[in-house]
Amino acid sequence: MLIRSLKKILFYYIILLAQELYTQESSVELPLIGDRLSGAVSQTEEEILGRQFLRDLKRESNILYDPIVQEWSELFVYKIGEVSKVNKKSYEILLIEDNSLNAFAAPGGIIGINAGLFKYADNEAQFASVIAHELAHLSERHFARQILESSDRSNANLATILASIVVAVATRSPAAVIGGQGLIATQTLRFSRQYETEADREGFLTLAKSGYDTREMSGMFKNMQEIRRLSGDNIPEFLLTHPITTRRITESRERARNAPKEGIIDSLNYKLIKSRVNFLMTDNLSIRALENNNYTKDEEIYFSALLEKKKLNYTKSLEILKGLEKKYPDNLIIKTSIAEIYTESGNVGKSKKYTQDLLDISLGNYPLSYNLANAYILEEDYIAAEQILEDIKFYRPVDIKLLKDLSEVQLKSNNLLGFHLTNSEYLFYSGRYEEALRDLQQARALSTNNFKIREIITERILILQSYVRNQRTRS
Numbered sequence: 477m478l479i480r481s482l483k484k485i486l487f488y489y490i491i492l493l494a495q496e497l498y499t500q501e502s503s504v505e506l507p508l509i510g511d512r513l514s515g516a517v518s519q520t521e522e523e524i525l526g527r528q529f530l531r532d533l534k535r536e537s538n539i540l541y542d543p544i545v546q547e548w549s550e551l552f553v554y555k556i557g558e559v560s561k562v563n564k565k566s567y568e569i570l571l572i573e574d575n576s577l578n579a580f581a582a583p584g585g586i587i588g589i590n591a592g593l594f595k596y597a598d599n600e601a602q603f604a605s606v607i608a609h610e611l612a613h614l615s616e617r618h619f620a621r622q623i624l625e626s627s628d629r630s631n632a633n634l635a636t637i638l639a640s641i642v643v644a645v646a647t648r649s650p651a652a653v654i655g656g657q658g659l660i661a662t663q664t665l666r667f668s669r670q671y672e673t674e675a676d677r678e679g680f681l682t683l684a685k686s687g688y689d690t691r692e693m694s695g696m697f698k699n700m701q702e703i704r705r706l707s708g709d710n711i712p713e714f715l716l717t718h719p720i721t722t723r724r725i726t727e728s729r730e731r732a733r734n735a736p737k738e739g740i741i742d743s744l745n746y747k748l749i750k751s752r753v754n755f756l757m758t759d760n761l762s763i764r765a766l767e768n769n770n771y772t773k774d775e776e777i778y779f780s781a782l783l784e785k786k787k788l789n790y791t792k793s794l795e796i797l798k799g800l801e802k803k804y805p806d807n808l809i810i811k812t813s814i815a816e817i818y819t820e821s822g823n824v825g826k827s828k829k830y831t832q833d834l835l836d837i838s839l840g841n842y843p844l845s846y847n848l849a850n851a852y853i854l855e856e857d858y859i860a861a862e863q864i865l866e867d868i869k870f871y872r873p874v875d876i877k878l879l880k881d882l883s884e885v886q887l888k889s890n891n892l893l894g895f896h897l898t899n900s901e902y903l904f905y906s907g908r909y910e911e912a913l914r915d916l917q918q919a920r921a922l923s924t925n926n927f928k929i930r931e932i933i934t935e936r937i938l939i940l941q942s943y944v945r946n947q948r949t950r951s
């Protein structure tokens with residue numbers, strides 16, 4: 477069944493490639509002449525397939541949506557990416573709601589991070605070492621090179637590789653589930669040992685340039701070795717594609733020894749985010765069992781505040797966070813968490829004032845803006861909420877959680893045209909084309925009086941219809 481879905485997704489990519497090249501002709505850049513790699517996969521092709529890959533991932537896997545964690549992760553990847561050799565410095569970061577260890581990169585600046593990476597990376601430098609390694613796969617153009625060097629060209633094209641990543645991410649343990657047939661899936665997304673060595677080497681340089689303690693790279697390898705030892709037959713995806721050999725560990729130790737400059741190991745923010753992800757991944761049943769723990773470290777105290785919030789003990793939660801705020805008066809993660817409690821506890825007036833004051837200093841901050849919108853929603857001031865969400869959408873146009881929330885606000889404020897338009901965008905970026913088309917048709921029916929909008933909608937309908945046709949052909 478999984479193989480079938482892999483083939484389906486794959487077929488889709490090929491059709492879409494031709495199609496998107498056509499519809500987005502104006503933005504197509506000419507490939508560099510004489511670039512051997514671009515002959516295998518042009519950068520434009522990578523971009524287009526990357527975008528499609530992103531929509532498939534959003535449809536097929538569980539995404540972890542949390543503005544605070546999302547913002548931290550984005551800033552983090554951009555920071556590391558800045559000193560990496562990746563030439564296109566814009567990234568799309570997707571957090572996967574999965575506690576097993578995994579991270580992946582795909583052309584088009586797409587970085588996927590499993591919740592499990594936060595769980596298993598003991599500190600920020602270890603977390604950074606994995607991200608730096610993944611970015612190196614992009615900067616060294618390993619996808620294109622793998623295709624170029626493959627002897628079996630039929631089974632090695634970018635579409636196959638990306639489709640197999642979708643399948644692997646969507647199913648927790650592809651090897652275990654698919655069995656023998658799944659070999660195509662796992663083999664295509666496994667880079668050669670030479671590329672892994674290259675990614676380790678390049679990732680190390682990036683890690684050093686970002687100012688992190690490079691010794692932590694081998695620390696992360698040791699953690700991975702330990703996970704491998706404990707996981708039995710249920711080996712996490714990342715360890716299947718990244719076998720830890722003694723050579724990898726030795727080489728990373730050697731490199732660190734030759735570059736003995738000490739760097740950053742950890743930060744309060746990473747510890748807080750790690751706690752927050754841990755909290756988000758804890759189900760209600762386990763929360764009960766955590767009640768009587770004795771929390772002493774700052775990040776544990778933060779975790780306990782989130783637990784109290786979950787139990788609706790807002791006063792207690794706020795009291796704990798206020799204690800942390802006193803200790804770290806400039807920490808925005810703590811402050812935003814306080815703002816969220818004001819909103820969630822229904823103290824809308826306080827939430828708006830507190831959040832707005834912070835926004836005056838941190839202009840356009842994403843988690844704070846989101847919190848302000850939520851406060852307005854609670855107050856049933858949908859027009860104000862819509863305005864804020866529209867502002868966020870301006871720089872987060874493919875954020876499907878945002879699009880979903882915006883469409884709901886538009887529905888509540890009786891902006892039906894806006895609702896159908898936004899909802900169709902939400903569905904499109906979630907890879908659900910047929911439903912997206914239905915919403916667009918409803919939007920067109922509502923826009924009889926506005927010629928200009930009607931024209932735009934008609935144009936979008938035509939494009940979507942071809943997506944839908946392809947979807948039908950393959951099933």
Ligand SMILES: [Zn+2]
Nearest residue numbers: 609672675718
């Ligand atoms: Zn790798």
